[in-house]
Amino acid sequence: MSLISMKFLLFVLIAVIGYYSIPKKFQWVWLLILSYIYYASSGIKIVFFILFSTITTYTAGILLHKISTCHAENQDTNRSFRKQQIISQKRLIVVTTLILNFGMLGILKYTNFVIDIFNHISGNQITFFNFLLPLGISFYTFQSMGYLLDVYWERYKPEFNFFRFALFVSFFPQILQGPISRFDHLAHQLFEQHTFNWAQAEVAVQRILWGFFKKMVLADNAAMFVDGIFNRYQEFPGLSIIAVLGYSIQLYGDFSGGIDVVIGIAGLFGITLKENFKQPFFARSISDFWHRWHITLGTWMKDYIFYPISLSKGMSRFGKFAKKTFGKKVGRTLPICAANIVVFLVVGIWHGAAWKFIIYGLYNGLIIAFSGLMAANYQKWKKACHINDKSKLWIVFQIVRTFILVNISWFFDRADSVRQALIMMKNAVTHFEITSLLNGSILETGKSVQNFSIIILIILLFGCAIVFMVSFIQENKIAVQQVLISRPVMIRWAVYLMLLFALPILGQPPTSSGGFIYAQF
Amino acid sequence: MKQLLEILEDIQPGVDYENCTTLIDDGVLDSFAILSIVSELEEEFDISITPVEIIPDNFNSAKALWDMVQRLKEA
Structure with a gap:
């Protein structure tokens, strides 16, 4: 279920209504159920992988704590020997859990790469595996292993309730593309009781709209040119520089836009996630x-x-x-x-x-x-x-x-390979020719008409100008969202409606874009 | 404390170490500077600083750093 689909928005709407309608003490349970429904909607088989990470990390956290507590209670005569024993036991638990989890990630993600290298070196033809790559595995593995190491270093105590820990690992808005949260920042917010707050919800919706604007107007429009040039880079050597500049726009719009949506959705539940971008350019x-x-x-x-x-x-x-x-x-x-x-x-x-x-x-x-x-x-x-x-x-x-x-x-x-990257880098400094950009021949939409291409380019430049302006204001330490929220209701709603109508008019329809780039991690 | 201030000044000059209490929060010290400080403190005071100690609370001010050094010397 892509973050940019009507199905997902409907899912979020039901989730929010349910969250504030049920007794507050069950709010976290509701989030856990929703997170697993969301996760299972991409395939019931992949639930096994997230459960594996959750169970191994949870158990390790409890064991680490038990060993430390036993040591504190058991102050016998041979303290230094006992201390060494404790350190060894804890290290064994941590190393085993790290190997199990990163091992799982490594096998699923990198086996074919290793086979490819082996085939090249040995001349053998070992067949590649067709592994299933579970949704957001890199993100939840890193988040879980961060928790494990923090518990190992005794930065905080482990979570004793398995289901609460399962929610920390699987919280649905962030599972697809982060941000990678820390237990001491996120967990207490997940388990606190939240009351609906209009102002908070408005800020959250602002953020979601802004994220969709970046994704649909910037990223998806830029992708039309970027994909066209990168996929046929030998036909358009004079556009290499445009391709990479376009990719800057696409990647930023896609990833930071996606994170805006995620932060906004979490905000609807009264949960503040860590920021993942701070005007990188x-x-x-x-x-x-x-x-x-x-x-x-x-x-x-x-x-x-x-x-x-x-x-x-x-x-x-x-x-x-x-x-x-x-x-x-x-x-x-x-x-x-x-x-x-x-x-x-x-x-x-x-x-x-x-x-x-x-x-x-x-x-x-x-x-x-x-x-x-x-x-x-x-x-x-x-x-x-x-x-x-x-x-x-x-x-x-x-x-x-x-x-x-x-x-x-x-x-x-x-680029698809190092060779392609190097050729395009060379072309970027030796060739420059933009006719094919303006006449629409690089577009892979079937609508290869000149006007269409120019319109998309103008929209893209307009979108970039708006995002640059907002980033410039933020870089000067002005909280744009707070400024907007303090304006009269008419102005605020004019901005929201403009953003809302800009999406279908200026942006690419979600069905034509290939989802979020970082959702493949 | 004087030794510590000299180390800090040598690694990253031009900072008011005696009064600044937001060396990490305000990004005055980056990870290169933090690890350079750790390396010097370990050598100068014969202590061992582990990753657990690398938290803003221990590095936000010269006083916090000095307290950490004293604590690790006693350990």
């Missing part, structure tokens, strides 16, 4: 970009992979060696750079089972690592050139530079 460096794009994945990676690797004994030894060899400052930074490259390699692999995603991850990791190593030199150069960090010209330069670097990475993300 105003980023001043690649590192800054990752603090603004898919934020919850970035913070997950930072807390559960980057810090543990950076603070591991192996990395500490490497740090000491690097300090002796390269001096204090470089030696201190090198292990951080290494951990960073590992993190982005994982980010790349998370995006998909293909070499192009591995290169996509490494590209980002290497740029950030290089910037980290060069940070002190950059400061010196800026001082020598009298560059003021706060000067508007410098800020614009940084934003444009980051935008170009991000767009280079998109070639790997969107």
